Structures are given as C-alpha cells and as structure tokens.
Amino acid sequence: MRTCLVVDDSRVIRKVARRILEDLGFDVAEAADGAEALAWCRTCMPDVVLLDWNMPVMNGLEFLRRLRKEPGGEAPKVVFCTVENEIPAIREALESGADEYIMKPFDSEIVASKFAEAGLA
Amino acid sequence: MKPEDRELIAQLCAARSGQRVDPAKDYVLETRLSPVARREGFDNIGDLVAALRTRREDRLIWAVVEAMAPNETAFFRDRELFDRFEHEILPALAKGRTGQPIRIWSAACGSGQEVYSLAMLLDELADRFPEARFELFASDLSERALEKAQSGLYTQFEVQRGLPIRRLVRHFEKAGETWELSPRLRQDIRWRRLNLVSDLSRVRGFDVIFCPHVIECMIEPARARVAENLAAALNPGGAVLFAAGEDPTLLSEALKPGVGAGVFTGHRRAAA
Numbered sequence: 001m002r003t004c005l006v007v008d009d010s011r012v013i014r015k016v017a018r019r020i021l022e023d024l025g026f027d028v029a030e031a032a033d034g035a036e037a038l039a040w041c042r043t044c045m046p047d048v049v050l051l052d053w054n055m056p057v058m059n060g061l062e063f064l065r066r067l068r069k070e071p072g073g074e075a076p077k078v079v080f081c082t083v084e085n086e087i088p089a090i091r092e093a094l095e096s097g098a099d100e101y102i103m104k105p106f107d108s109e110i111v112a113s114k115f116a117e118a119g120l121a
Numbered sequence: 122m123k124p125e126d127r128e129l130i131a132q133l134c135a136a137r138s139g140q141r142v143d144p145a146k147d148y149v150l151e152t153r154l155s156p157v158a159r160r161e162g163f164d165n166i167g168d169l170v171a172a173l174r175t176r177r178e179d180r181l182i183w184a185v186v187e188a189m190a191p192n193e194t195a196f197f198r199d200r201e202l203f204d205r206f207e208h209e210i211l212p213a214l215a216k217g218r219t220g221q222p223i224r225i226w227s228a229a230c231g232s233g234q235e236v237y238s239l240a241m242l243l244d245e246l247a248d249r250f251p252e253a254r255f256e257l258f259a260s261d262l263s264e265r266a267l268e269k270a271q272s273g274l275y276t277q278f279e280v281q282r283g284l285p286i287r288r289l290v291r292h293f294e295k296a297g298e299t300w301e302l303s304p305r306l307r308q309d310i311r312w313r314r315l316n317l318v319s320d321l322s323r324v325r326g327f328d329v330i331f332c333p334h335v336i337e338c339m340i341e342p343a344r345a346r347v348a349e350n351l352a353a354a355l356n357p358g359g360a361v362l363f364a365a366g367e368d369p370t371l372l373s374e375a376l377k378p379g380v381g382a383g384v385f386t387g388h389r390r391a392a393a
Contacts (some may be wrong), residue, residue, distance in 0.1 A: 085277065087290050094287065101286040103277050110281045113195070117285040 001027045002120075003044070007037040007060065008052040008081070013104075017050055017081070020108045024115065034058030038066055045072050048120055050111075051098075053082035053089075061096055068097040077118045081106060122147055126170040130154070130185060133173070137186045138262055139318040139343020153188045160184075187263040191338045195283035196234045199333050202362045202383050206329065207242060209380045210360050214328050215253040222254040228317060228332040228351065230259035233270025234283070235331055240306040241292050258327070260315035267312055273302040318343045321350040328356050333364035333383070336372070348373035355387040 004026040006017045011032075018028045029046065031037035035058040037049065049067070053060040060080060067073040077099045084090075085103040093101055100118040102110055115121065127144035134140040142150070151166060158169040161181065173181060197203055214223050227236035236259040243255050261267050280289055280300045293300045315321070317335065330351050336344040351361045352375035360379050363369055369376045369385055377388040 085295070087295055090286060090290050094290070103281065106281075110278070113282050114286075 001025065002047040003027045003029060004048045004050055005029045005031060005037060005040055005046040005076075006050045007031045007034065007055070007063065008050075009033055009055040010052075013052070013081075017111070020111045021050070023108065024112060034060060034063030034066075037063055038070075041067055041070060041073065041076070046076050048077040048079065048115070048118070050079050050081050050102075053080060053084045053093075061093065064093070064096050064098060077120055079114055079118055122150055122166055122170075126167065129170060129173065130189065133182055134186050134189050135340050135343070137182065138190065138316055139339045139346065140186070140190060141338055141340045142189055150189075154185065157184050157188045187265065190263050190266075191334065192231060192266070193334070194231045194234045196280070196288075197238045197283040198235065199362075199364055199383070200283075201381075202331070202333060202364075203238065203242060205381050205384055206239075206331075206362065207246065210329060210384065211246070211250065211253075213380075214358070215250045218253060222256045223328045224256045224258065224326055224356070225329045226258040226260070226327045226331070226354070228260055228315075228330055229335045230261045230270055230312075231263070231266050232279075233259065233266075233273070234279070235259075236270070236310055237273070237302055237306065238283075239331070240302075240310065241288055244292070244306060257310045258313070259310055260313045260317075262314070262316050264314055267314060271307070271312055273304070273307045274299045275302070276300075317347045317350060321354060324350070324354045326356055327354050328359040330355060330359070330361040332361060333367070336369065337364065337367050344369075345372040348376060352376050352387055357387060359387060361385045 004021045006014050006028060008014050009032050014030045021028050029040060031040050033055040051060045051064065064078055078097060079100040079102060080093050080098050081102040081104060083104045090101050100114045102114050127150055130150055131142040131144045134142045154166045154169060158166050161169060161184065163169040173185065225239060227239065230236045236257055240257060259270065276299060280293065292303050292306060332351055336347055339347065348369040352373055355361060361376065363383050363385065365383060370378060375388055376385040379386040
C-alpha cells in the first residue's frame with residue numbers, strides 16, 4: 001500500500017485529509033510541522049506528501065527544499081495543500097519541487113483530481 | 122413537487138431537447154427549478170409549473186428545459202479523449218494540410234471547460250504543428266451556460282477539477298476570488314446557442330467534434346437524431362468523440378468506430 005504523509009498544523013485538516021486519502025487507498029501518516037515531517041521522511045520515505053505551507057517550527061516550503069536535498073528525497077510526489085492562492089506563491093512552490101498544488105478549501109473530488117494530475121491515480 | 126408536475130417537466134425536456142429526466146428524482150428537479158422559479162418571480166416551483174401549464178410561454182418553457190440540462194463538467198474531463206485528439210487525430214489531420222484551418226467543435230460546451238481545455242492544449246501544441254491553423258467553435262443549449270462560458274471566469278473550486286496546476290498558472294490570471302482564462306485563448310472561439318436535436322443542416326464542415334456525455338442523457342429518438350446531425354456535420358476524414366460507453370454506431374449508420382475507444386469517423390454512403 002502506498003504511503004501518504006499529511007503535514008499540517010491543524011489536527012482537523014489532518015483528520016479530514018486522512019479520511020479522503022484512506023478512501024483513495026493510501027496508508028496515512030501525520031506530521032504537525034515541517035521539522036517533524038523531515039524526521040519522519042529520514043526514517044521512512046513516503047510515496048507522497050500532502051503539504052501545508054504556513055506552519056510553526058518549519059514551514060512547508062522550507063521542508064520541501066530540504067526534502068529534495070535528502071538521499072531519496074527527490075522521489076516522493078509533493079502536493080501542496082494551502083490557503084496561499086496567489087500565482088507568485090504557486091510558482092515558487094513549483095520551482096522548489098512541488099508536483100501539484102491544492103488551494104484550500106478542498107474536498108475529496110479536488111484531492112482525487114490533483115493526485116491524478118500528479119500521477120497518483 | 123407533485124408527481125404530475127414532475128411528469129410535465131420530464132415531458133417538456135424530452136420534447137424540446139431530447140433530454141431524459143427521471144421524474145422520480147424529486148431532489149434533482151427541485152434543486153434545478155428553484156432558482157428558475159425565483160428568477161421568474163414565482164413563490165415556489167408549484168406556481169412555476171402551474172404557469173407552464175396555463176401560459177405555455179415558450180421563453181418560460183426553455184428556461185425550465187435549459188435548467189434541467191446536465192451540468193456536470195470539468196477541465197480535461199475524459200482525459201483519454203484529449204490524449205487521442207493530441208496523439209492520433211490531430212497529427213493525422215495536420216499532415217499535408219495547407220491553407221485550410223482545422224475546424225473543431227465542442228457541441229455541448231456547457232460552462233466552457235471542454236472548449237477551453239482544447240484552446241489550452243492547442244496553444245501548448247503550437248510548436249508541434251507550426252503550419253496548422255485551428256478554428257474553435259462552441260455551442261450549447263443553454264444561454265446561461267454560454268454566458269458563463271464566454272466570461273472565461275471560474276471559481277477556485279472549478280479550476281481545481283481536471284486542471285493541472287502548471288496549466289492554471291500558464292493560462293489563467295487571478296481576478297479577485299475568481300480565475301480568468303487568458304483573453305488571448307478566448308478571443309477566437311465562436312459561440313452559438315444550438316439545440317443538437319433540431320435541424321442542423323446548416324452546421325457543416327467540422328474536422329473534429331467533441332460531444333461526450335450528451336447522448337447518454339437522452340431519450341432514444343433524440344440520441345439517433347444527434348448522432349445523425351454530428352455525422353452530417355463532419356468533414357471527410359474527421360472524427361466525433363464520445364464518452365466511454367456511448368456507442369453512436371447503434372444509433373446511426375453514418376458513423377463507424379475510429380482510432381480507439383470513443384472516437385468515431387464518418388461513414389456516409391455516396392448517395393446520402
């Protein structure tokens with residue numbers, strides 16, 4: 001079963017995402033910020049990361065840049081899931097190595113569509 | 122809604138647009154017709170239906186029929202059809218074509234996602250087909266859907282259905298809380314209100330026709346009529362694209378299977 005790491009400082013968002021991702025057939029793990037997510041990835045690299053941008057300790061963009069420098073860190077698909085919805089922010093995320101981008105609020109249909117775009121159907 | 126009111130709506134849709142409306146689906150009828158009742162100044166759907174019975178006013182009937190038309194859509198819906206269009210149909214049409222434009226018709230364009238998906242794709246493929254010229258046409262039964270389509274404005278929810286993020290930032294600008302497709306891609310599309318079951322003898326000369334998810338929502342005689350109309354509008358060597366599970370060869374002898382599922386080509390006999 002493919003693993004998805006959900007990185008978001010909101011427990012409610014993590015819970016909603018978990019339900020959607022489990023329905024899509026993913027084994028779901030959770031992290032509350034970028035630093036926690038990075039530690040998780042060093043132990044066990046997931047197949048995909050669903051990533052919030054604004055989080056305490058380490059934000060999503062910083063996590064992504066560090067992830068891509070880790071051994072094997074280029075492999076996971078990274079799908080941002082954030083309230084940041086301006087084009088310059090989206091471009092910055094893509095240039096930093098994101099594969100897809102979800103603008104909150106989201107629902108199961110959007111997650112399924114975006115995961116399909118990222119080749120995760 | 123009363124059963125006889127639901128039955129009347131189903132009859133009107135079948136007669137005007139060939140659409141199959143299940144009168145048992147109370148919630149669908151109410152969801153679609155409540156805004157029409159409000160817009161037209163009625164207190165409730167019952168009053169709207171009473172007016173349909175007594176006034177038989179054409180404009181009101183069409184408002185109801187258009188509101189009942191299927192509105193499920195997404196950018197690049199039926200991805201495999203776009204793949205076949207890009208990799209098989211378009212190269213074959215562009216080969217050896219000089220001067221004459223390749224004419225593409227989105228026959229039931231709804232709020233525009235299908236024809237704009239084509240516009241984006243053709244823009245991205247411009248380098249691969251430097252000699253080719255394209256003309257995009259879009260039609261729909263619903264005037265309101267066409268108005269929305271022509272605005273090129275979509276909600277954040279709509280642009281996240283079927284549209285990869287790289288295409289969004291390439292082809293759209295953010296306009297407040299909505300997203301606006303580049304005017305450059307919109308400006309050359311020709312729009313027209315068309316009922317696909319009516320007489321379309323003046324609609325001719327298309328190389329590619331996109332018409333997925335239309336005949337599946339229609340009653341039997343209307344489906345055949347649409348298949349015949351589309352076949353007649355097709356240029357020799359052209360293709361009509363339908364959704365998976367829609368088989369127009371059962372409806373019209375003028376169409377035969379083409380390259381891959383969902384693709385059908387003209388098959389008109391010389392005498393026809």
